[in-house]
Amino acid sequence: MNGNDVILKVEGLKTYFYQASGVTKAVDGVSFTLKQGSTMGIVGESGSGKSVTSSSVMRLMPSKTAKIVEGSITFDGVDLLKLSNKDLLKFRGDECCMIFQNPMTSLDPVFKIGHQMVEMIREHQNISKKEAWDRAVEALKLVGIPEAEKRMEAYPHELSGGMCQRVIIAMAVCGHPKLIIADEPTTALDVTVQAQVLELLKELQDRLHTAILLITHNLGVVWQMCDTVMVMYAGNTVEYADTKTLYQEPMHPYTWGLLDSMPKLSSSSKEALTTIPGTPPDLRLTGRCCNFYNRCPYVKDICRQSVPPLVEIKPGHFVACHRQNGQNRLIRGEVNAHEEYEE
């Protein structure tokens, strides 16, 4: 896994929020690697730490209280955590781009599209305004925006959501992106547009040989887009494998739950969707034991006593579960003998 083609390597990342009410362990030990030109998905419920992970990679914390306390992030052989602010600016936007959830709010509402694109291009490339303008128009055309020149003069509110997302993607391709982080890029868009945007991303990836880190809670999207998948729960990686493996042989009870809660086109649609009972734990209180214990149907004493380590069960397939970590592998659907704490 440590070959030269690795573009991003995250090891033992811990990002905490220091607030008056306590320390929220938003990301509490996440590790993964991403190869050049490949796509990795991060899935999990809201609040599981997906977005914070991606923000940490960009070193762009959503709030001042957040801090990376442990771990390392290596991008193309460079330790991002040691980058100076100046180098960081170069890294952001040029080598690594980020696409956010809501395209409508991702563009500054009071500046024209063109202005924002030119500004960004000239931030990274020492070219004239005219050249930057032309490049921006080119990029807009590339992402399939009709009447690109006209759009340059438009304000964000004059474009549709899908259009905005395309503009943002266009911005990404203006530089020399080696990595695109897409944080739920389609959630805010309607279904038909979703597919188009994803298609576009894929197309660009093929053309530019860019790695994509796709954050989503939609397993369908993952299936469609990703080479590898990381499942996160309450700030931890619970399972990490290539997509096929994960879909075919999911190992973690949480992944099971997640897959069950997703409609499958392939199988009988009459099958009822299940939800995972209970709510995720308060992130200020995690780190003592398995974070999933209170919702896990297979919970055992050990789950309440220590944090399960992330173990490579099969080559390339990592799971963090006490019950999968040993001789007696847990089988899906097994009846739990110890339901003393069931609520």
Next chain:
Amino acid sequence: MVKMILKRFLQTIPTLLIVVTITFCLTRMLPGDPAVAILGVEASAEDIAAMRAEMNLDKSLPEQYMLYLQGLVQGDFGYSYSYREDVLPLVLARIPNTLSLTLVALVFATIVGTTVGIVAAIKQNTLFDYFFMVLALIGVSMPIFWMALMLVLQFSVRMGLLPVMGMGDIKNGIGDVISHLLLPGFCLATTPMATFARTTRSSMIETLSSDYIRCLRARGVREWKVIGMHGLKNALPPLVTVLGLQLAHTFTGAIITEGIFSWPGMGTMINTAINNRDYSLIQGTVLFSAIMFVFCNMLVDVAYMLLNPKVKGA
């Protein structure tokens, strides 16, 4: 765009008409006879009657109102009996004084207030933030006439650093003008400055925590550009609104501050006018301050339109 501005401009006319009407009604309700106020209490009844006739006070109220309106339309704001001068030149002579004081105060307040607000927003929850926000809280809570007294006591009376009153004369050099402007200007600037600091801070914090600011950062845009251009421009609309309100506030403050510092502006004149029951002058000064206010508000609205592309496009 031009159409909208024009429409906004036309909207001010009924407002001003209402101001004229309210002022007219209020001044006629003031106790005291302006004719007596002018002639003095020893004047004979015939003299007073003659004066009342000259001032049109013997006519019925609707007639007086119509006469006043007619005059206004023709640019005749009436005759000030306490100053023995036409109201229009009298007011026009004062406006620059008041305007220079209020504008200097406002410009100063805007620059300092917004700067402090921006820095406080960036350094949110630091000692700097706390210190200046407490200061700003004191600033908005300060009775400025009291502060004026205290400042005069300290800087003029005790330390003898600054002149206590009056307006400087450019003939005595720019230093004279500035030293005379310092205390009244600062007093007038206090409330707007504090308000700006508070508004800028909260507006900036709100803006800086918005998605597009994160996106800009993610795109590698330099921090000063993120804050100085994008942050500020987005945080501006509430500031513009506050600026409009503060314009009015500052003018109100000027009425008292001018009195304390003997600043020869509209404020002192309004006081004299009310004390002397000088109807035309009260109406004139109120009307002019209302015109100034309405005009400033119009500018604010136009600025608002220019700043907000959603409105602009519509």
Next chain:
Amino acid sequence: MPERKTQDVLGREANMAMLRQERKANNAWNKLKRNRTAVIGFFIVCVMVLLAVFAPVLAPYDPNAINPIIPYKGIGFEGHLLGTDDLGRDILSRILYGARVSLVVAVGATIVGATLGVLIGLLAGYFGGWLDVVFMRFMDGMFSFPFILLAMILITVLGNGIWNVILAIGIANVPSFARVTRGQVIIVKEEEYCNACRVVGVSDLRLLFAHILPNCVSQIIVYATLRVASAIISEASLSFLGLGIALPTASWGSILRIGRDCLTTAPHVAGTAGLFILITVIGFNLLGDGIRDVLDPKMKQ
């Protein structure tokens, strides 16, 4: 083993406690209690109200008892904690009684302004059309007056006296309340439940007062609290100009007015009264800020 169980149980209990707390925290009152600015503001306001209410008990002297032999005595002079004024009256006693006037006027004026302003704002905002145009143009007209000027003219028209001051400042307050309310009503009346009510056939007036008004109340309360602060300053300004409260009733502004005449020889007269005004106004501003932070989630940081 038991030790580990304890750890886990503790975790669960902490979890439950936190949930409970969060539920509690959603209650506005509790939010307010946790808001530091609001608590400080509330404390200051309470202290001032208590001082005002118990003025007769707390005041060491009759506030109007003159003693021409000891004018302008400084702080701590023979039992006069804050000294005496030009007529040898005890400043502390006058400030305590003055608190009554200042608070009553400020709160009264705000109530007058809010009642009229909210009513106008509700009607204008809800019915729109010519009613809106007429009302709001009129409000604009009043708003164009410098606030203090309007109050000055009104008080001159009405004459001196505490009720007239309340009325004058109150009337001068009407336009801003009308604006705030109207803006809020326009937002609220477009909301789903209002349409639902209309569909069900709820009458306009009932809809206005039973559904729309309650949804504007929080905004109005915030605004009113902040208006009380400025009304205190307005009252002081009027008294400072010699308008308003009839002599010899003490108000903070009238003490300042006296203090102005003896700024160099007896700075404590103006100094103490001004400090009381400042602190009280800070109190109301803090309280208002706090309430706004709690009621307006957008402002919450």
Next chain:
Amino acid sequence: MRKRKITALLLAGLMAGMTLTGCGSSGGADSTTGAGTTAADAAGDTSAAAETDGVGGMSPDASVEGQSLEGTVKIGVTDAEPVEGGTLVISMPSSPLTLDPVDYTTVYESHVMSNVMETLFTWNEDYTDVEPWLATDYTVSDDGLSYTVNLRDDVYFQDGQYVQGRKMTAEDVKYSLERSKEESATDRVCRDFFDYVEVVSDTQVIIHMTAPAGPFISELAEIGTAIVPKEEVEGWGDDFASHIVGTGPFTLEEIVTDEHVVLAKNENYWGTKPHVDGIEFRIVSDSNQAINAVETGEVDIAMYLQGEAIQRAKDAGLLYQTASSAITYIRFNLQNGPTADPKVRQALTMAVDIDAMVPGIYQYGEATRAYQPLTAYSWAYNASYNDLVPSYDPEGAKALLAEAGYPDGFTMSLYIGSTTYRERMAQMLQYYWGEIGVTLDIHSSAMAEWSATVPDSWQDDVVNSYGVSWNSDPDPYGFVDKFFNTQTIHASSNAGGYTDEEMDKLLVEGFSLTDQEERKAIYDQIMEKVMNEYTGIYYAYECRNWAVSPKVHDARLRADNQVLVATSFNNVWLEP
């Protein structure tokens, strides 16, 4: 012989006319005074002065209450070698509004006017008599109906828009005096007696009267009768008021309302040319600021100091005080309400500790205790009547009230102008009367409102009492005739509504007599009668207070509140 009679008549002149420059007194900065006497509570004030702090002698029969009275106070050294140049800066609290002699009403205007324009006659240095100025001499016909006045022939007008240094002639005198009669807003040149001016030659006029008027010549010393050139008056029209041209030692350079008035030395002045290059009257509404300005040297002479500023001037050694002829008092409603009963009025007077009240109101010694409705240095003043003011006796007052049918007291009103001194007085009365069960409602308002409310208020029971100050020249006529004559019952001076046939008779008698001793006997009667009727509480004589920079020399502060700059007997110069 004739001269002597004129001098004797002078005082009669004072009574009728001198009050022209006079006006209200003390208090705030709001001064409107219809020419003639006025009760307005205003800062402007005039009239005979006393000095307590300045140079100058004492006239023994005028000494009252420890104040020495002098018409004029000398400032600085008068015998040193004068220095030429410099601008004399004088602060005053309010702006002159119109400088046209026929229109002016406030004392501030007269300050400016009297340095630009001149009159036929002028007051002598001691402020006791008038002497010819633009006139050289005059004679009166035996029937008192025509005055033959000879004029100087070396007097030139200043350069203006329409005249360029023209010589002043008899035609100008005719024009100016007749204009004064016709156009003045108030009674000038004894207009009811003045007929017309006959031009005999360029340097002689005969003034014809319809009836004899004793004070006429002193009237011609009043600045409202200044000689002005017709061309300028008619050329400017209404704007003449701000472009005055006269024959005086200074010319008007600039007027900026509420800022300053600048005068420049008249290089072609016919008399002794001033040492200073000019005068700037600067408008400083606040006394404290005025005294600050004197201390920093921004201002040379500050007029009309009040309150704390007086103490500060005293501490700095800059203070000059001149007593004014004003009496400050409250009067009761004599016709309606509880105060119509003399017993009640007596009780109210007894309830007040006036000896404590006066220093309480005037904490910087700006006033002395008064007793009678008459200025203390009038020749008619008889200190023995002071005892008729009941002494402080709250118990006695209560008993009297009970006797009058008010055992539990009553509620009454007091109307005053909203100035510090009046408000302080009102609150003290409120306290003292409160002690005997009388509740006082204080109505404190701007003078415009006061003067619309108080006159004629005796006709009903709304205004029970009012406080104000009255200023006139020292003749008793200027006081008692205004206060107690039935003819004045609609004026503010007699707003309490005093009317009494016997009193009216006495007043006429006192006015018509020319012998001072005889008159004094009459006024003694009047005073004794009035003092026993408790018409009001006449509590204080307010002084005038000035701060003068030590660099000012050879100036005169005069009783009528004028600063004399360049006259026949003084010429101000400034130490550089």
